[in-house]
Amino acid sequence: MKKKHEFTPEQLRFFMQAALQEARQALEEEEVPVGAVLVASGQIIARGHNMSERLHDATAHAEMIALTAGSEYLGSKYLNDCTLFVTLEPCAMCAAASAWARVGGLVFGASDPKKGFRQLGGSALLHPKTRLTSGILAGESQELLQAFFNSKRRDNGKPRPSKEEEDIAD
Ligand SMILES: [Zn+2]
Numbered sequence: 001m002k003k004k005h006e007f008t009p010e011q012l013r014f015f016m017q018a019a020l021q022e023a024r025q026a027l028e029e030e031e032v033p034v035g036a037v038l039v040a041s042g043q044i045i046a047r048g049h050n051m052s053e054r055l056h057d058a059t060a061h062a063e064m065i066a067l068t069a070g071s072e073y074l075g076s077k078y079l080n081d082c083t084l085f086v087t088l089e090p091c092a093m094c095a096a097a098s099a100w101a102r103v104g105g106l107v108f109g110a111s112d113p114k115k116g117f118r119q120l121g122g123s124a125l126l127h128p129k130t131r132l133t134s135g136i137l138a139g140e141s142q143e144l145l146q147a148f149f150n151s152k153r154r155d156n157g158k159p160r161p162s163k164e165e166e167d168i169a170d
Contacts, residue, residue, distance in 0.1 A: 005083050005105035005131045015039050016109055016136045019085045022049040022062060023144050029054060033144040036062035036086040038070040038079070038103075045082070046070035062086060063094035067101050078102045080129075087141040089116035089134070095125040107133040109141035 007015070015037055022035025026049035038046040048065030052058055063086050071077055083105030084098055090108060095117035098106055106126065111118075111134065117125050126132065 007083070007107075007133075011042075012107060012133065012136045015044070015083075015085045016087070016107065018044055018047070019062075019087050019109070020137060020140055020144070022047050023087045023141065026050045026062070027144055027148055033148050034062045034086065034088045036066040036084060038066045038082050038084050040070075040074070040079075040082045045073050059093065061091065061094050063090050064097055067097055067103070071101065080104050083107060083131075085136075087137075088112050088145070089118065091115050092117045092120040092125055095121070098130060099125060099127040102127050103130055105131040105133070107136055109134075109136050110138040110145070111135075 018037045019035045022037065023033040024035070026035060027033035029049075029051075031050045031053050033050070035049040036047070037044045046066045046069035048062045048067075048069060050062050051060040051065060054060075063084060066084060066086075067079065070079055070082055074082075079101045080103070082103055084103050085107045086094075087109040089110065089112040090098065090106070091112070095106075113119065123132070
């Protein structure tokens with residue numbers, strides 16, 4: 001491998017596939033399908049997928065779970081040697097969390113034009129040393145999100161409207 005946060009195109013796809021696997025797990029659990037993995041020295045050291053519904057926690061995004069698990073694994077609040085892979089552009093909260101953890105690299109798949117951090121603060125939210133890469137396997141990430149939205153739309157015929165669905169659909 002080259003420098004710590006440089007990956008070959010094959011490596012980028014390989015680790016994003018692992019993040020997509022996490023997103024599929026979220027979809028099975030009827031969560032918004034977003035997945036993340038944290039990579040250090042060419043190894044996945046932590047994984048996470050969105051668990052907002054299961055944990056009744058609006059902050060339980062894939063990135064937050066992967067960052068917490070990675071810090072626990074390494075026994076360090078700082079993750080300079082790690083790269084966070086996530087299937088969807090992080091929100092402002094997760095981008096800022098990655099800055100607090102000082103992640104060395106951030107790689108995301110699909111863009112999120114409504115809630116992505118680039119609309120809400122942009123690179124000012126990231127740590128100045130975090131290396132940003134975007135658009136890796138974006139189509140596969142979007143397909144999963146679309147599958148989720150479609151299934152929610154089908155469910156909308158049933159008398160169980162929730163605030164969460166409105167939030168996602170807007
Ligand atoms: Zn987030």
